[in-house]
Amino acid sequence: xVHLSEETLSELLDGxxxxxxxxxxxxxxxxxxxxxxxxxxRAELRELPELEPPAELWSRVEARLPGAPKARRSRFGxxxxxxxxxxxxxxxxxxxxxxxxxxxxxxxxxVESPVALTAQPAAMTVADAMEVVQRLGTxxxxxxxxxxxxxxxxxxxxxxxxxxRLASLDMLVEASRTALSVEPADPVLNSYLxxxxxERDAVLLELGESQxxxxxxxxx
Amino acid sequence: xxxxxxxxxxxxxxxxxxEAMRELYELHASRVxxxxxxxxxxxxxxxxxxxxxxxxAFQKIRDFRGDAAFGTWVHRIAVNxxxxxxxxxxxxxxxxxxxxxxxxxxxxxxxxxxxxxxxxTVQRALDMLPExxxxxxxxxxxxxxxxEEIGTRLGIAVGTSKSQLSKARARLxxxxxxxxxxxxxxxxx
Numbered sequence: 001x002v003h004l005s006e007e008t009l010s011e012l013l014d015g016x017x018x019x020x021x022x023x024x025x026x027x028x029x030x031x032x033x034x035x036x037x038x039x040x041x042r043a044e045l046r047e048l049p050e051l052e053p054p055a056e057l058w059s060r061v062e063a064r065l066p067g068a069p070k071a072r073r074s075r076f077g078x079x080x081x082x083x084x085x086x087x088x089x090x091x092x093x094x095x096x097x098x099x100x101x102x103x104x105x106x107x108x109x110x111v112e113s114p115v116a117l118t119a120q121p122a123a124m125t126v127a128d129a130m131e132v133v134q135r136l137g138t139x140x141x142x143x144x145x146x147x148x149x150x151x152x153x154x155x156x157x158x159x160x161x162x163x164x165r166l167a168s169l170d171m172l173v174e175a176s177r178t179a180l181s182v183e184p185a186d187p188v189l190n191s192y193l194x195x196x197x198x199e200r201d202a203v204l205l206e207l208g209e210s211q212x213x214x215x216x217x218x219x220x
Numbered sequence: 221x222x223x224x225x226x227x228x229x230x231x232x233x234x235x236x237x238x239e240a241m242r243e244l245y246e247l248h249a250s251r252v253x254x255x256x257x258x259x260x261x262x263x264x265x266x267x268x269x270x271x272x273x274x275x276x277a278f279q280k281i282r283d284f285r286g287d288a289a290f291g292t293w294v295h296r297i298a299v300n301x302x303x304x305x306x307x308x309x310x311x312x313x314x315x316x317x318x319x320x321x322x323x324x325x326x327x328x329x330x331x332x333x334x335x336x337x338x339x340x341t342v343q344r345a346l347d348m349l350p351e352x353x354x355x356x357x358x359x360x361x362x363x364x365x366x367x368e369e370i371g372t373r374l375g376i377a378v379g380t381s382k383s384q385l386s387k388a389r390a391r392l393x394x395x396x397x398x399x400x401x402x403x404x405x406x407x408x409x
Binding site: 006007009010011013037038041042044045046048050051052053054057058060061062064065066067 | 257267382
């Protein structure tokens, strides 16, 4: 038996069959099965789920809209951003020390030579800079924890390391203060300043203890 | 309430408010992405098409008169954007070849037969169809376009659209069911 062609089955599916197709279909179970299969597939096509667009799609669309900012606007001027970047660099410097200490625990020069003084690309906005600083703050904590473990294992950290940490924290404090002079009510900046101050105080205490009584400690 | 909110968003978007545009985008992003993804058959191309569609829509939003819902309007723009782009692309050149049966893509006789063990989902099978088949199939069976409308949008004859549709359906079925075309003797009725 010659069965219905795919064109004729397609026409039947759309309700517009050619002459004789209905008669053949009524008598042919094979073609009935074919047609039913096509009907099911069409139903499945129509029931395919909606898809989620890529997460970054809106930013791509936005960049093409008239009036869209070329980059996110900053609440701060560039001098502030530069300082925030300097703070980030300082944190990286300290982390580099920690990493160096961890990676070469037995070597004399490991503590003195900063490792991974990573150059960060210029932050486009203060939000970017703050994100970097906050992330680095977390990493800084982790690096310090490593240093403390090493200190317990190998003795007290060298004063030069502590002084470098102090210098780095000074930079962070100054950067935070400068940023706060522009946005004094910014809660993130305030909390960051307090954290940096507390950290600096702790380092100063540590420095004082390592130098013993009578040593001169400069409280800044 | 939804209509009122959307109308308000459209009004704000027409005055250039980016936040309103974003809210409209979020309301309809999935629908727009889905239709261009189905037509494109490819994630990267779909993202490009969706980006074009939304950029076109917001650039032309002053032309939106509110005769239809915003979602319907932007959906139509998405389809038009996708079809225009596909027609202009190199992929589209393959499609043109498929219409005259000279290319491998357009000639089902040259396709490898799918074994039962290689059955695929409808979604995957749709992606595997040649672009011309996929476009006609989706536009007709899901979007509800007539062959005349498809012919106009794709620049093909109505008869070609009908032929492509029947071949697309048969191919999709072969991919999904794993049935061999040879199982049924496709003679004339």
